[in-house]
Amino acid sequence: MAKIKEVITTANTHNILASGTQITGDISAEEDFRIDGTIEGNVNCKGKIIVGNNSKITGDINCSNIEIWGTVNGDISCVENVILRASSFLKGNIRMATIEIEPGAKFDGSCSMYKE
Template identity: 40%
Template sequence: MAKTSQETNNQLINLIGKGTVITGDIKSEGDMRIDGELNGNITSNGRVVIGHTGKVTGEVSCKNCELAGYVKGKIIIEQLITLKATSTVLGEIATDKLSIEPGAVFSGNCTMENQAQNEKAKNA
């Protein structure tokens, strides 16, 4: 029997689809993709992808992040955050590595060099 995409690597991929609006905090052990809207905080031990239709108002805390949509709030990334050309970030970023494509909008502060791990430890 073939494995479904959710069973690959024994890790679930959580999806908030376009048109879905969630108010509240989300905590996940696995990866997450947001194409809808979240008014709250995300905490994940995996990768968070915010698609071009995705919108987050709150704190994002994860290992890696690919952002093509909109985030207003604090972003704490342990390893790498990539801001795609369609992305808008209003707030603070704490990360080890930052990649910004031409066309991305970032208004706020950025702290680098393992500061993300220090921020995550302070908030724990």
């Protein structure tokens, strides 16, 4: 008789704010966070944040990585990488380790890099 092995899988935990959802207030997340809705408040995330194409955040963001497709009005403090996609609009200051800006991205603010 064949033995059956127990298979344990773990999926990455992701938080999702769906399109059409609006939140007023500060948010904290331990894992990656995809935002497709609207947030009026500060966002703190120990993982990566993806700001979807039709999303809007009004408030400051602290995270490890961020990829912006939508609109952010506020300052960003990012431990690692910031990516501004062509459809993004960012009005605020950025502090990060590295940055990528695609042609067409709109950025109104200042940018400073962490010293090694």
